[in-house]
Amino acid sequence: MQTEILPYIVEPRKDTGLYNAKVGIWLFLASEVMLFGALFSSYILLRVGAAEGTWPHHLLNIPLGTINTLVLICSSVTVVMSWASLKLNQWSKYKFYQAITILCALIFLGIKSFEYTDKFTHYEVVLKNGTSMTGHVEGSPLFLNLNKLKAAKTESIGFHPDAHASGHAEGAKGEAGGHGEGMKIATADITKLECFGPWHSTYLAIYFTLTGLHALHVFAGACVIFAIWGPLAGLWKKDPERYTNRVEVSGLFWHFVDLVWIFLFPVLYLL
Amino acid sequence: MSHDAHDIQKSVRRYLIVFGALLVGTILTVAVNAVNFHSIAITVAVALFIATIKAFLVAGYFMHLIDEKKMIYGILASTGFFFIGLMWLTIWAMHDFPTLAK
Numbered sequence: 001m002q003t004e005i006l007p008y009i010v011e012p013r014k015d016t017g018l019y020n021a022k023v024g025i026w027l028f029l030a031s032e033v034m035l036f037g038a039l040f041s042s043y044i045l046l047r048v049g050a051a052e053g054t055w056p057h058h059l060l061n062i063p064l065g066t067i068n069t070l071v072l073i074c075s076s077v078t079v080v081m082s083w084a085s086l087k088l089n090q091w092s093k094y095k096f097y098q099a100i101t102i103l104c105a106l107i108f109l110g111i112k113s114f115e116y117t118d119k120f121t122h123y124e125v126v127l128k129n130g131t132s133m134t135g136h137v138e139g140s141p142l143f144l145n146l147n148k149l150k151a152a153k154t155e156s157i158g159f160h161p162d163a164h165a166s167g168h169a170e171g172a173k174g175e176a177g178g179h180g181e182g183m184k185i186a187t188a189d190i191t192k193l194e195c196f197g198p199w200h201s202t203y204l205a206i207y208f209t210l211t212g213l214h215a216l217h218v219f220a221g222a223c224v225i226f227a228i229w230g231p232l233a234g235l236w237k238k239d240p241e242r243y244t245n246r247v248e249v250s251g252l253f254w255h256f257v258d259l260v261w262i263f264l265f266p267v268l269y270l271l
Numbered sequence: 272m273s274h275d276a277h278d279i280q281k282s283v284r285r286y287l288i289v290f291g292a293l294l295v296g297t298i299l300t301v302a303v304n305a306v307n308f309h310s311i312a313i314t315v316a317v318a319l320f321i322a323t324i325k326a327f328l329v330a331g332y333f334m335h336l337i338d339e340k341k342m343i344y345g346i347l348a349s350t351g352f353f354f355i356g357l358m359w360l361t362i363w364a365m366h367d368f369p370t371l372a373k
Contacts, residue, residue, distance in 0.1 A: 030346050030349070037354045069297050073290065080333045263326065266319065271314065
């Protein structure tokens with residue numbers, strides 16, 4: 001029995017000049033533009049609709065955001081260099097560049113998870129006398145709230161308020177002033193205890209939605225690049241052109257992920 | 272797009288130049304944030320202008336859009352059309368306040 005081979009998986013079609021996967025990835029990226037576009041338009045609507053002075057500023061760590069931007073740019077250049085290496089038949093260079101890409105992806109996700117953890121251990125506490133403070137609870141517990149305190153029959157908590165009453169850039173202690181002196185707060189005096197999760201404010205809701213979706217894309221892209229780099233690398237010997245096409249297509253996705261971050265960084269961290 | 276060895280080697284040099292430009296753009300974005308423009312609109316415009324240049328460099332050179340096939344441009348043009356429509360709907364909605372019926 002003769003095996004039917006799908007046409008244009010390696011060589012380009014004569015009319016379009018493109019192989020199947022390249023058309024496919026561009027159509028997929030078009031749908032991704034609309035997905036992130038919808039979320040960006042939601043951000044604009046929320047940002048413009050926010051009452052004067054209510055939109056939080058400097059809640060995010062700018063140095064960490066900058067490092068993550070530089071890391072993604074580095075990964076973008078290593079992706080394109082790895083593709084160029086394959087075109088020049090330099091296998092070991094390709095392996096080296098993609099290894100750096102995967103490392104950059106891990107660094108990006110590591111920094112992002114550090115930022116998220118910092119948000120989940122940063123609290124707003126409102127007392128019965130109306131005083132509201134932001135800061136860190138002693139022991140840095142995750143997702144603590146008043147119900148959990150009462151359920152655990154905790155009589156009081158140690159609290160380290162931010163030096164600035166309006167909040168601080170978590171992790172950027174040197175920049176925004178760090179913490180004031182620690183204090184004990186009785187559970188009975190607390191009316192609200194909430195960490196800076198997505199439920200805390202509109203800004204944090206859109207921040208976690210946008211950056212969470214982006215981080216999922218980074219993770220998925222890194223998995224695909226790793227699979228092509230490692231377990232599927234045998235194709236290079238059997239069909240180098242097809243293998244190079246796979247690297248190109250995964251690279252296009254990776255550049256798109258970088259593109260999205262180029263807009264997310266100033267919009268979320270700086271404005 | 273021709274991909275013979277000489278062209279690729281020329282492209283590699285271009286990728287490194289673009290890489291340098293992207294690093295400078297990122298530092299510039301952060302530096303501009305420290306400048307007080309006395310207007311949120313100008314601050315937003317400057318930040319997005321730099322981001323757009325960086326995006327053009329990534330899409331144009333790393334994604335090879337500067338020298339792509341017509342079909343890809345066609346896909347992107349239709350995406351651009353719908354993206355603008357999406358943003359227009361958003362801006363339109365911001366001025367479309369519900370009113371109580373009399």
